[in-house]
Amino acid sequence: MATPTDSRAPAFYSRLETLPRAELEALQEQRLLTTLQRAWRESPLFRTTWSEAGLHPDQIKNFHDFQAKAPFFNQDSIRQFRDRYQNPCGGLIDLDNPHLSGMATTSGTTGDPTPMPMRFQFSTHETFIRDFWHIGMRPGDYMLLSVFTFRGGSSMILNGLKEAGVTPVYFNHSPAEIPRMIRALKQYRPTVISLMSSPLILGFEKYFEQSHEDPRAVFASVKGAVFGGEALSPRLKKMTREWGLELFETTALGDVGTGTECHRHDGFHAHEDRALVECLDPDSGAPVADGQMGELVVTALNDPLLSMVRFRTDDLVTLNREPCQCGRTHLRYYVHGRKGDQIIVQGRHVLPNDIRHLVENHHETASGLFQIVRRQKEMDVLTVRVGYNPARLQVSADALASRLADELQTSLNIPVNIELIADDELLKLGPPHKIPRVTKQ
Amino acid sequence: MTSDFMNRPHLVGRYRNAHGVEFLPLSESEMLRLSWFYRRVFDTFNLPPRCNVALISNFEDTAITAALERQLNQDSHIACYVEAVSFDAARLVAFIKRMPMPVIMGVNSEILAGLQALGQSPAELFAGKIVFARGEDAYQQLQGLADVRLYRWMDTGPAVTMECSAGGGLHIDGDEWEVSLAGDEVLLSSRKARALEFCNEATGIRASLVTTACSCGLDGVRILPKR
Numbered sequence A: 001m002a003t004p005t006d007s008r009a010p011a012f013y014s015r016l017e018t019l020p021r022a023e024l025e026a027l028q029e030q031r032l033l034t035t036l037q038r039a040w041r042e043s044p045l046f047r048t049t050w051s052e053a054g055l056h057p058d059q060i061k062n063f064h065d066f067q068a069k070a071p072f073f074n075q076d077s078i079r080q081f082r083d084r085y086q087n088p089c090g091g092l093i094d095l096d097n098p099h100l101s102g103m104a105t106t107s108g109t110t111g112d113p114t115p116m117p118m119r120f121q122f123s124t125h126e127t128f129i130r131d132f133w134h135i136g137m138r139p140g141d142y143m144l145l146s147v148f149t150f151r152g153g154s155s156m157i158l159n160g161l162k163e164a165g166v167t168p169v170y171f172n173h174s175p176a177e178i179p180r181m182i183r184a185l186k187q188y189r190p191t192v193i194s195l196m197s198s199p200l201i202l203g204f205e206k207y208f209e210q211s212h213e214d215p216r217a218v219f220a221s222v223k224g225a226v227f228g229g230e231a232l233s234p235r236l237k238k239m240t241r242e243w244g245l246e247l248f249e250t251t252a253l254g255d256v257g258t259g260t261e262c263h264r265h266d267g268f269h270a271h272e273d274r275a276l277v278e279c280l281d282p283d284s285g286a287p288v289a290d291g292q293m294g295e296l297v298v299t300a301l302n303d304p305l306l307s308m309v310r311f312r313t314d315d316l317v318t319l320n321r322e323p324c325q326c327g328r329t330h331l332r333y334y335v336h337g338r339k340g341d342q343i344i345v346q347g348r349h350v351l352p353n354d355i356r357h358l359v360e361n362h363h364e365t366a367s368g369l370f371q372i373v374r375r376q377k378e379m380d381v382l383t384v385r386v387g388y389n390p391a392r393l394q395v396s397a398d399a400l401a402s403r404l405a406d407e408l409q410t411s412l413n414i415p416v417n418i419e420l421i422a423d424d425e426l427l428k429l430g431p432p433h434k435i436p437r438v439t440k441q
Numbered sequence B: 001m002t003s004d005f006m007n008r009p010h011l012v013g014r015y016r017n018a019h020g021v022e023f024l025p026l027s028e029s030e031m032l033r034l035s036w037f038y039r040r041v042f043d044t045f046n047l048p049p050r051c052n053v054a055l056i057s058n059f060e061d062t063a064i065t066a067a068l069e070r071q072l073n074q075d076s077h078i079a080c081y082v083e084a085v086s087f088d089a090a091r092l093v094a095f096i097k098r099m100p101m102p103v104i105m106g107v108n109s110e111i112l113a114g115l116q117a118l119g120q121s122p123a124e125l126f127a128g129k130i131v132f133a134r135g136e137d138a139y140q141q142l143q144g145l146a147d148v149r150l151y152r153w154m155d156t157g158p159a160v161t162m163e164c165s166a167g168g169g170l171h172i173d174g175d176e177w178e179v180s181l182a183g184d185e186v187l188l189s190s191r192k193a194r195a196l197e198f199c200n201e202a203t204g205i206r207a208s209l210v211t212t213a214c215s216c217g218l219d220g221v222r223i224l225p226k227r
Helices: A021-042 A044-052 A063-069 A075-085 A125-135 A155-163 A175-188 A198-211 A236-241 A353-360 A397-412 A425-429 B002-007 B028-043 B059-074 B085-097 B110-118 B136-142
Strands: A101-107 A113-118 A142-145 A166-170 A190-198 A225-227 A248-254 A258-260 A275-280 A294-300 A313-318 A332-338 A343-344 A348-350 A371-374 A382-388 A414-421 B009-017 B020-027 B050-056 B078-083 B103-107 B130-133 B150-158 B159-162 B177-182 B185-192 B201-210 B222-226
Touching: A021 A044, A021 A063, A021 A294, A044 A075, A101 B085, A125 A155, A125 A190, A125 A225, A125 A258, A142 A155, A142 A175, A142 B201, A155 A166, A155 B059, A166 A175, A166 B059, A175 A198, A175 B009, A175 B020, A198 A236, A236 A248, A236 A343, A236 A353, A248 A313, A275 A313, A343 B020, A353 A371, A353 A382, A353 A397, A382 A397, A382 A425, A397 A414, A414 A425, B009 B028, B009 B059, B028 B059, B028 B159, B050 B059, B050 B085, B050 B222, B059 B078, B059 B222, B078 B085, B078 B150, B085 B110, B103 B110, B130 B136, B136 B150, B150 B201, B150 B222, B177 B201
Parallel strands: A101 B078, A142 A166, A142 A190, A166 B009, A190 A225, A225 A248, A382 A414, B050 B078, B050 B103, B103 B130, B130 B150
Antiparallel strands: A101 A113, A248 A258, A275 A294, A294 A313, A313 A332, A343 A348, A371 A382, B009 B020, B150 B159, B177 B185, B185 B201, B201 B222
């Protein structure tokens, strides 16, 4: 058997990912025009939305036409179409479309789960493979695969890994799996872990504290771990570095794909041959300049089932189209939070990211578990439910709450009320990989 | 293509035996054989093409579900995914209410607990449907529902076992596995080349064996679990 080397990189990697911007944009435009015709033919939601706007794909000749004329839609549009027309696919395609082989759904974190029709060889998985390749995965390797949920099935990602010649070792995403993950790390010596999350890292921390095993030995074979679910906190980043584990943050690119960091750790790499990315003023819909914060709006360019055309993601981002020092030319984006997660307290805007490092700085609350309690859109006092480790409590809970409130008030310059809850209880309020950072109750 | 490639682990899942949970490496050829097993059993149900099939499972169960997903795809059915945990029972309800769902695979005790918490009646929700229970406790809870075609589907040690349309015991791929009993515990030995071979593996499953011919026409021994 031949020895895997870098020269065996997938053909789609080196050429497409390093295209000069002009060539990349030409490819995007060509794929966009094809996508619009296909969406008109196969997506009832697209046909309805565009018909209501008095628009037909034939009227779009280039990207500028598209940006000037194409209507937006969002998750609510899909759910409303599903309910109004009894279309289980939300109008993205029809249920009898022969390409359709699976129906995934979104988490439902922001409401009713949204349908995501899939085909067996799912286009997005090529982008996962590219990201794993950049981290260091090569044919013949094992990887530790612990995706957050079964909501998208298990074999579709398997197909992508099979194409890459990689063998996944499957786990549920749960801290309860850590002893078995440790066994797999020792037995199979995987090169990549996907995915890590805050609760899983906290579980590993607890395991290493209790077992006195050397994390560096456990993770010795691992070239990198993909981290998702929420932003990586400085404390967890520092701790995992000390374990010899390099984390590569990943995040959604709307619902049409993902963006993942490279070794430079300077933004999420989008795959622009797969997705047309726009950054727009959330209110006016006008484009904002690169480097300015706006709402991420995406269009799937190469997926016959996912007719996501100008999909408003609710994510607040900035874009960077400068080529990355890793060699790739596709744009990078930086996520600042979700539009829906913005809290207004006495006229001041607050996002969960503004709070996390303040919570983590305290020994008793170093897990960084907290929720903003938003009982109404605008508030006079910021209420934060903070998880703490009872074993680390050296003063009264009231004293800890008072100390936290003082620090947050000083830093954010708004009144703060702290509700303390044990870490384990707080973790029960969400799925295994994260807790909702903003809650109504 | 070398036999090395075909027998190299295509994935590593897990199986349970009498002692706990172990890794289960599966080669591509094992996956292929398992998908054929699923096809043979599914054929006894005479399903029309393009059925929506609710597939309830966990990510760690890929050694059991990946070949099934492949077979569903080849038969042009549509898999609708639900996590096998109580909080995802609402997702199952939403699927069933929004689209025709003649087959539901993998109803376990957690999903039943979730349905109960939602105030959903399994008798009403599953009426007229083919339901495969995962785990004998879930099977027993659903047994007796008048308008539900209830069957078993489970992992028996490293093997997948499943009832055909005739019910009355779990089929196992007899070309793949040699089945025996030690007392009333099922032991399995592999009969073909596998990424991980087994010899009298104690599965921890208590059962009796049915050796009479099945009316569905599938050959081989069937496993009838005991509570």
